[in-house]
Amino acid sequence: xxxxxxxxxxxxxxxxxxxxxxxxxxxxxxxxxxxxxxxxxxxxxxxxxxxxxxxxxxxxxxxxxxxxxxxxxxxxxxxxxxxxxxxxxxxxxxxxxxxxxxxxxxxxxxxxxxxxxxxxxxxxxxxxxxxxxxxxxxxxxxxxxxxxxxxxxxxxxxxxxxxxxxxxxxxxxxxxxxxxxxxxxxxxxxxxxxxxxxxxxxxxxxxxxxxxxxxxxxxxxxxxxxxxxxxxxxxxxxxxxxxxxxxxxxxxxxxxxxxxxxxxxxxxxxxxxxxxxxxxxx
Numbered sequence: 001x002x003x004x005x006x007x008x009x010x011x012x013x014x015x016x017x018x019x020x021x022x023x024x025x026x027x028x029x030x031x032x033x034x035x036x037x038x039x040x041x042x043x044x045x046x047x048x049x050x051x052x053x054x055x056x057x058x059x060x061x062x063x064x065x066x067x068x069x070x071x072x073x074x075x076x077x078x079x080x081x082x083x084x085x086x087x088x089x090x091x092x093x094x095x096x097x098x099x100x101x102x103x104x105x106x107x108x109x110x111x112x113x114x115x116x117x118x119x120x121x122x123x124x125x126x127x128x129x130x131x132x133x134x135x136x137x138x139x140x141x142x143x144x145x146x147x148x149x150x151x152x153x154x155x156x157x158x159x160x161x162x163x164x165x166x167x168x169x170x171x172x173x174x175x176x177x178x179x180x181x182x183x184x185x186x187x188x189x190x191x192x193x194x195x196x197x198x199x200x201x202x203x204x205x206x207x208x209x210x211x212x213x214x215x216x217x218x219x220x221x222x223x224x225x226x227x228x229x230x231x232x233x234x235x236x237x238x239x240x241x242x243x244x245x246x247x248x249x250x251x252x253x254x255x256x257x258x259x260x261x262x263x264x265x266x267x268x269x270x271x272x273x274x275x276x277x278x279x280x281x282x
């Protein structure tokens with residue numbers, strides 16, 4: 001599938017690039033960012049997929065998180081896709097910031113008018129890795145996933161739904177139990193319909209409770225002063241309880257004074273990259 005380069009900038013000894021392509025899953029043009037470390041010039045590298053949060057594009061992570069230096073040092077390619085289809089002219093997709101454009105929630109929609117384009121789950125887990133692996137010097141057997149907020153939810157469900165596919169998973173302030181919070185209920189009822197049993201396939205807390213597969217080592221950072229934590233949108237305690245019941249190892253760190261912003265992500269991204277490198281470079 002043809003890729004068209006949108007931008008390329010030398011960064012931390014490697015290159016931060018953005019590409020555009022026609023997506024067969026989403027039926028529209030999509031952009032993704034990719035950081036190629038210096039090591040990629042001579043050998044195949046593992047890939048960390050980063051999933052961004054509500055309202056984001058492929059730009060937020062690459063311009064604000066400061067991930068390139070650590071990725072360069074550990075020899076990791078980082079792929080940061082967009083958060084929803086773009087320009088599909090689906091009625092209602094521009095009406096709110098937490099549903100539709102910039103808010104794909106990493107599910108495959110089953111309801112009209114969303115089901116044709118809003119297939120972010122298949123895009124992230126199938127189409128995008130195929131595209132990346134066929135166009136860049138990757139080792140397809142070594143991939144991990146991370147993300148923030150809605151993207152933290154995306155990272156957790158991708159790992160929990162596909163035992164063994166991702167070597168490790170981490171998240172910043174993830175939406176841990178979307179069936180029980182306002183953001184998740186709005187998105188799931190719109191994309192998946194009113195039958196709540198269909199929502200369970202995209203809820204990390206429910207998925208953790210039934211997980212069986214290779215040991216998954218989960219790292220979660222959460223800001224203590226995150227306004228969405230106090231608004232009960234994130235519900236990490238529910239996920240921790242489910243993981244503890246299933247003996248899934250979780251390192252959960254409540255970070256004093258930090259909020260929900262990219263300042264928080266910037267502060268701990270190096271530790272997350274190190275976490276993934278431990279498994280990807282093993």
